[in-house]
Amino acid sequence: MTVFLVTAILFSIDARYHTFDEVAYELDSIAQQYPAITHLDTIGYTTTDSLPIFALKISDNAHVDEDEPAILYVACHHAEEILGIEICMYMIDDLLMRQAQDSLVRHWIDNREIWFVPLLNADGHGVVMTGIDTIWRKNKRDNNNNGIFDIDFDGVDLNRNYNFHWTTGGSGDPSSEYYRGAATFSENETRALRDLSVAHNFAFCITYHSARTGLGEVIYFPWNAAGYFPPDYFFIREIADTLSKLIINDQGNAHYLALPGAGYDGRTRNWMYGVLNIFTYCVEVSTTTIQPGWMVDDICERNRVGAYYLLERTEQGGITGCIYDSLTGEPISAEIIVHDYYDATLPARKSDAQYGRFLRMLAAGDYDIEVRKPGYATKYISDINVSDTVLTEFDIQLSQMEYTLPVSAGNQLSLAPNPASNVIRISTDQQSFSSLKVFDCTGRFVKQFNYPTIQQSNYVVWDCTDEKNRKIAQGIYYVVGESGENLVTRKVVFVK
Ligand SMILES: [Zn+2]
Incomplete structure (x- = not known):
């Protein structure tokens, strides 16, 4: 109780920062104001307080899952890292305000599915915003099941709860700030984001964080696990480099840095890439978690520039098309393997089941690919030329493999x-x-x-x-x- 009073008096969060209610109210108003190009969804409810976890999609025909590249921006895995919420809300406003006049923004809205989950950890965020603990990181999982929120024992670090080499990351101790949870995807928040990501086959994801201490203004990408780099490292890094150069730092004298993330564990970015092959960037915004209110708009504006680059990048340098069954013409979900950029220990990127669409970002060059699906003859395509300005587009027909059963003579x-x-x-x-x-x-x-x-x-x-x-x-x-x-x-x- 003493802790509560002291922190509440010493520190109050600037009113520039959104409360949960303000996020909810604004998203709802936006969905009503732009019914054709926004779709507001509740993708789950928080673990402890059952608050809705909102996802807002901006796209033409927003209520339909169209055959368009999808990009995800998510913020607030960690409760105190509230700048990301502001960046998401700022971008939502910016895209919607500009779409009527700005042909580029209109182009993105017409040809992308732009998803935002601005406030994933609403329970933990409440702990911060009400001043109970302004450096709270986790959600409010009642680890000791006593029905009370204990800041010394409760909560799961949501960014260590994903099912990718889960035991190697975070801590198994519930009192740790890095507690990875009792099981993978034990938390409603991570399950909500998992299900959204599986459903929409995102091309890119930015997950916004901020560093309390240590290095800020950094973009981490998957991964450098003691010298083991992922198969797409070259492409992921090239995009991270461009992204980082587009975000000017708070001092105004340099840009963000791009670094491979050292962790090879149950963090969002590792699971997103390692399991779903979504190129995922963890942007550590600014130089600390909670900056004075007057800095917020400027931080958002500088981050917006980088974030929008990913909307552009989905139509540059890569391969796309649809995969069909050669007999029935039905779209199929098959694996696309790019030779020399494939690691058999990781699942391959798949085309989506609804449209058979694949989209694989690559750097300029020539590539050989392999398209696989059980029950179908594997297809090899060689010397596909990829430029750095447009996508190389082609459809693929896969033939069903004929199962060989023992056959006897006779015409019976x-x-x-x-x-x-x-x-x-x-x-x-x-x-x-x-x-x-x-x-x-x-x-x-x-x-x-x-x-x-x-x-x-x-x-x-x-x-x-x-x-x-x-x-x-x-x-x-x-x-x-x-x-x-x-x-x-x-x-x-x-x-x-
Ligand atoms: Zn964080």
């Missing part, structure tokens, strides 16, 4: 029509099959018809549903007649 099984689009009549010219089984092109079991059904009429009408009576997907299927050791296989194509 026929399928009609083939291709089929509604029902398939499976006829047998001898009543010797104990069962008919259907498999898809990957060899996965789909459906089975047993002896009595077949015996009745010498044929089975298959309504193209699976075991659970769901209509099957378009593709190649195999019908296998079983008669003791003897198997007879026929192929059928199903198109809708």
